[in-house]
Amino acid sequence: MKSSELFEEAKTMMPGGVSSPVRAIRPYPFYTAGGHGPFIKTVDGCELIDCCLGYGPLILGHAHETVRRAIEEQVTEGWLYGTPCPQELDLARRVIDDHPSIDMVRFVSSGSEATMAAIRLARAATGRQDVIKIEGGFHGAHDAVLVKAGSGATTMGVPDSAGIVADLVKHTRQVAYNDLEALESVLSSSEDIAALIIEPVMGNVGPVLPEEGYLQEVRRLTEEHDVLLIFDEVITGYRLGIGGAQKYFGVTPDLTTLGKIIGGGLPVGAFGGRKDLMEQVAPQGPVYQAGTFSGNPLTMAAGAAALTWLHDHPETYRTLDEGTRAIGDTCEDAHAGGSFVRIGSIFKYFFRPEAPRNYAEAKESDTARFATFWEKMLAHGVFLPPSQFETEFISAAHTDEIIEHIADHYSTCLSE
Ligand code: PLP
Numbered sequence: 001m002k003s004s005e006l007f008e009e010a011k012t013m014m015p016g017g018v019s020s021p022v023r024a025i026r027p028y029p030f031y032t033a034g035g036h037g038p039f040i041k042t043v044d045g046c047e048l049i050d051c052c053l054g055y056g057p058l059i060l061g062h063a064h065e066t067v068r069r070a071i072e073e074q075v076t077e078g079w080l081y082g083t084p085c086p087q088e089l090d091l092a093r094r095v096i097d098d099h100p101s102i103d104m105v106r107f108v109s110s111g112s113e114a115t116m117a118a119i120r121l122a123r124a125a126t127g128r129q130d131v132i133k134i135e136g137g138f139h140g141a142h143d144a145v146l147v148k149a150g151s152g153a154t155t156m157g158v159p160d161s162a163g164i165v166a167d168l169v170k171h172t173r174q175v176a177y178n179d180l181e182a183l184e185s186v187l188s189s190s191e192d193i194a195a196l197i198i199e200p201v202m203g204n205v206g207p208v209l210p211e212e213g214y215l216q217e218v219r220r221l222t223e224e225h226d227v228l229l230i231f232d233e234v235i236t237g238y239r240l241g242i243g244g245a246q247k248y249f250g251v252t253p254d255l256t257t258l259g260k261i262i263g264g265g266l267p268v269g270a271f272g273g274r275k276d277l278m279e280q281v282a283p284q285g286p287v288y289q290a291g292t293f294s295g296n297p298l299t300m301a302a303g304a305a306a307l308t309w310l311h312d313h314p315e316t317y318r319t320l321d322e323g324t325r326a327i328g329d330t331c332e333d334a335h336a337g338g339s340f341v342r343i344g345s346i347f348k349y350f351f352r353p354e355a356p357r358n359y360a361e362a363k364e365s366d367t368a369r370f371a372t373f374w375e376k377m378l379a380h381g382v383f384l385p386p387s388q389f390e391t392e393f394i395s396a397a398h399t400d401e402i403i404e405h406i407a408d409h410y411s412t413c414l415s416e
Contacts, residue, residue: 003031003044022055025386035062037397040383048383049402051392055385056203056235057260059345060306061397067264070305071298079298087300094307095262095270098243100252101231105272106281107295111234111259112140114269115197117281117289118255119144122195122228124287125277132186132196132227134177136359138204139197139232139257147172177202177358178211183218187225195228195255200245203235205362205389206348207341209355215251228277234259234269235391238310240344241317248344264302267293316396320345323394323403330407336414338365345394349373349410362389376413382406 001009007028010017016024023029030042038061040050050062060067074087088107096102108114119131131144139145146160147169173193175182187193200215202208222229231253236245238261246252255273262268272278282288293299310316324342331340331349339355341348350356351366351373370388377384382405384392394403 001043003042004028006031006043022385022387022390037061037063038395038399038402046381048378048381049398049406050383051394051406052383052385052390053393053395054265055260055390056239056393057263057265059239059261059393059395060264060309061395064306064309064397066309067302067305070264070301071266074298074301077297080293080296082292085295085297085300087297087304088295090304091262091300091307094304094311095258095272098238098307099246099256099272100243101246101254101256101274102272103275104278105270106278106289107300108269108271108289108291109267109293109296109299110140110269111232111257112142112269113291114234114257114259114271115139115145115230115232116142117287118230118257118271118273119195119197120289121271121273121277121280121287122230122255125280126194126226126228128192128194130171130173130190130193132173132175132183132193134198134202134359135174136177136205136208136362137197137199137202137232139199139234143168144172145197147174176360177208178214179358180214180217180221184221187221187227193225193227195230196222197230197232199232199235200249200251201236201240201343201346202359202362203346203391205356205359206350206365207343207346207391208358208362209341209343210249211357215245215249219251219253228255229253230255230257232257235346237261238307239346239393242310242314261306262303263299264304264306266299266302268299268303313396317344320394320396320398323398323400326403327394327407327410330411331414334411334414338369338414347392347394348388349414351388373413376416377409380409380413382409 007017018024032040033043034041039047041047092105095105143164233244237258240248257271259269280287321344324347328340338351341355351369356362365388367388
């Protein structure tokens with residue numbers, strides 16, 4: 001069946017025809033038949049260069065041989081035990097060794113679960129109720145963090161979805177990214193703040209980068225106000241390098257959430273932090289957290305294989321950085337009036353003259369121009385995430401030749 005036909009049927013069975021909203025591309029999404037290296041193949045017979053990469057996890061590209069072999073080996077021994085398995089320790093050792101902030105870790109099945117549990121732990125550990133998040137920061141689809149800012153001046157939460165109890169989200173406060181004054185003001189305004197949760201590099205409004213010294217000051221201010229700092233490294237973990245943003249920027253949070261890359265492309269999440277905090281998680285402590293699929297052997301084996309590969313190929317991060325630099329150089333030459341933002345293997349072209357500093361500025365981008373550009377790129381055989389506000393990625397499978405293709409298509413589609 002063709003994509004258009006599959007989508008017609010899907011709409012009769014699944015809300016919006018999809019399993020996650022961003023996939024509901026209009027008039028219909030393409031359906032994928034397979035993925036290999038930097039490419040995905042559609043059921044309609046097209047081969048596309050993939051710069052979405054499962055929204056980030058596939059830093060080694062699709063069906064990477066090392067990860068595939070680890071999965072195949074594990075599959076022959078079973079893929080779910082409901083008991084502890086040695087593979088959990090392989091991944092835990094890696095994650096703990098690689099992250100300055102992590103003494104102990106708990107594996108879960110998604111980034112959303114990880115941030116939900118980290119916030120619960122922060123509230124329990126401090127005995128306080130409020131959480132600060134960054135406007136436009138995305139931490140998964142659970143109630144406490146599905147809150148958007150009303151305006152820059154409004155710091156009390158307003159639910160961003162139907163069905164969320166207003167009484168709950170009034171404990172979620174918002175500040176703009178890169179705005180230390182706003183943060184200090186909220187921190188000073190209440191004695192009931194448990195934690196600040198922040199993506200060190202904003203990844204869900206397109207990449208928005210921290211200004212020089214911002215994260216260091218965020219650390220200083222949270223410490224000064226005795227508020228726990230949670231780095232949500234679901235995107236940046238193993239993306240900016242081994243040790244994620246905390247190593248890249250030299251800032252150590254109290255708690256860290258991970259996901260995406262650490263599962264080698266299988267469903268995963270994790271939260272970890274200082275021993276005294278993590279010891280409060282059940283069954284060692286009173287903060288309840290549990291999951292049927294947590295630490296399952298298949299994900300653990302795939303994740304450990306992916307992270308081992310990254311450790312064995314440290315040059316990868318430099319090569320990826322050079323890749324996005326090359327794409328950026330070409331974009332600048334196209335003089336299309338927008339701004340190219342990149343860090344490591346993360347990049348985005350904003351249809352806005354200046355690189356945004358925060359959510360409000362990112363929202364000023366010309367989304368209609370992005371939509372046209374996105375369609376052109378797809379017609380040229382490059383699949384970008386279908387939103388101005390979703391980050392683009394390259395992987396270790398994106399060879400120089402593929403990067404050149406992406407850069408050329410970027411240039412052509414921006415100039416047209
Ligand atoms: N945190 C961040 C920074 C994310 O980007 C995402 C998902 O994109 C999540 C949390 C939620 O992760 P998941 O989709 O695995 O639940």
